[in-house]
Amino acid sequence: xxxxxxxxxxxxxxxxxxxxxxxxxxxxxxxxxxxxxxxxxxxxxxxxxxxxxxxxxxxxxxxxxxxxxxxxxxxxxxxxxxxxxxxxxxxxxxxxxxxxxxxxxxxxxxxxxxxxxxxxxxxxxxxxxxxxxxxxxxxxxxxxxxxxxxxxxxxxxxxxxxxxxxxxxxxxxxxxxxxxxxxxxxx
Amino acid sequence: xxxxxxxxxxxxxxxxxxxxxxxxxxxxxxxxxxxxxxxxxxxxxxxxxxxxxxxxxxxxxxxxxxxxxxxxxxxxxxxxxxxxxxxxxxxxxxxxxxxxxxxxxxxxxxxxxxxxxxxxxxxxxxxxxxxxxxxxxxxxxxxxxxxxxxxxxxxxxxxxxxxxxxxxxxxxxxxxxxxxxxxxxxxxxxxxxxxxxxxxxxxxxxxxxxxxxxxxxxxxxxxxxxxxxxxxxxx
Numbered sequence: 413x414x415x416x417x418x419x420x421x422x423x424x425x426x427x428x429x430x431x432x433x434x435x436x437x438x439x440x441x442x443x444x445x446x447x448x449x450x451x452x453x454x455x456x457x458x459x460x461x462x463x464x465x466x467x468x469x470x471x472x473x474x475x476x477x478x479x480x481x482x483x484x485x486x487x488x489x490x491x492x493x494x495x496x497x498x499x500x501x502x503x504x505x506x507x508x509x510x511x512x513x514x515x516x517x518x519x520x521x522x523x524x525x526x527x528x529x530x531x532x533x534x535x536x537x538x539x540x541x542x543x544x545x546x547x548x549x550x551x552x553x554x555x556x557x558x559x560x561x562x563x564x565x566x567x568x569x570x571x572x573x574x575x576x577x578x579x580x581x582x583x584x585x586x587x588x589x590x591x592x593x594x595x596x597x598x599x
Numbered sequence: 600x601x602x603x604x605x606x607x608x609x610x611x612x613x614x615x616x617x618x619x620x621x622x623x624x625x626x627x628x629x630x631x632x633x634x635x636x637x638x639x640x641x642x643x644x645x646x647x648x649x650x651x652x653x654x655x656x657x658x659x660x661x662x663x664x665x666x667x668x669x670x671x672x673x674x675x676x677x678x679x680x681x682x683x684x685x686x687x688x689x690x691x692x693x694x695x696x697x698x699x700x701x702x703x704x705x706x707x708x709x710x711x712x713x714x715x716x717x718x719x720x721x722x723x724x725x726x727x728x729x730x731x732x733x734x735x736x737x738x739x740x741x742x743x744x745x746x747x748x749x750x751x752x753x754x755x756x757x758x759x760x761x762x763x764x765x766x767x768x769x770x771x772x773x774x775x776x777x778x779x780x781x782x783x784x785x786x787x788x789x790x791x792x793x794x795x796x797x798x799x800x801x802x803x804x805x806x807x808x809x810x811x812x813x814x815x816x817x818x819x820x821x822x823x824x825x826x827x828x829x830x831x832x833x834x
Contacts, residue, residue, distance in 0.1 A: 440625060451614050468624045473679075476710070477678070477679060496678065523609075533602050583602050584603050
């Protein structure tokens with residue numbers, strides 16, 4: 413194959429163009445593989461209407477800082493989405509009432525066969541501290557490994573495992589009267 | 600079956616992207632500037648306590664020492680590395696017979712954003728911090744004091760506060776006024792920061808401020824003349 417070199421086009425320019433193309437290719441593959449997962453995470457936190465904007469914002473940060481995005485990128489992307497939520501959406505997040513948190517989780521959850529147990533489980537889940545709820549859902553719903561989830565939360569692997577265990581214990585230990593209290597509170 | 604097992608069973612079904620939205624979003628992102636990846640980097644490692652102390656020790660703070668947990672807080676809210684972390688102001692909020700004290704810290708990040716954290720050391724349920732990053736200049740920001748709710752409680756009211764850094768060194772006081780309030784803040788001569796709580800402003804039933812303008816800020820010189828002015832509003 414003949415290679416035609418245009419005048420003024422240096423090796424550095426050619427390398428930059430090839431690199432750009434490869435970067436775009438990799439980023440596009442990452443978008444298709446990971447955006448649905450980030451969208452699911454976003455829906456749970458900001459609702460279906462705002463979730464696509466959050467996904468775009470997350471991937472815009474990823475593209476801007478593509479040189480530091482690790483491979484695999486899942487934990488980095490979810491961690492970035494989490495930071496954007498706690499930053500730009502902070503006023504809204506803080507003002508979120510228990511009923512709104514419950515609504516977001518209800519909308520995201522897959523309906524199990526027993527609707528009553530589902531309702532009770534969601535009540536208990538919303539009653540947990542945010543730290544405990546996130547530990548449970550990053551692994552249980554977002555499918556992250558404990559290592560990835562600890563990276564998202566910025567804590568050590570050991571600390572995450574303890575937090576996850578405490579979250580499970582808290583979820584299972586809440587007494588039955590709680591659901592009655594919440595029913596009164598939320599409805 | 601345990602509740603935690605039921606929660607695991609309720610794992611959401613995989614979501615699919617709207618093809619049109621996906622294509623246009625991807626095109627738009629790829630059209631924006633980026634940093635090419637020169638080589639794959641290793642996954643960042645979460646440091647233990649010793650590492651965090653070392654990390655915080657490596658930052659040159661402009662004004663005194665900033666606690667390590669504040670730096671960690673900035674790492675939590677900022678998508679990129681933060682630097683120039685410093686305390687700029689504080690404000691008090693009367694609460695019954697006691698006073699709650701809040702400190703405001705600021706930093707900049709590698710994305711060119713300014714990040715701020717408001718910290719209450721003696722919060723209702725322990726130390727409490729809240730922060731945000733944005734591209735806006737920090738000459739007039741606002742926030743709501745962090746309030747925690749426990750299950751079974753109604754969500755407590757948060758209090759508006761206004762804060763920032765003077766836009767020029769000629770500014771010595773900042774007047775913040777709006778519907779039902781008029782506060783004049785002294786600018787800290789060392790940090791250039793100012794802050795005040797505005798308990799007069801309440802949220803409506805939708806959790807919003809009635810109207811979207813929160814306050815007008817007048818930046819005052821030593822003689823009391825208005826050097827500059829701006830409005831701050833809900834987005």
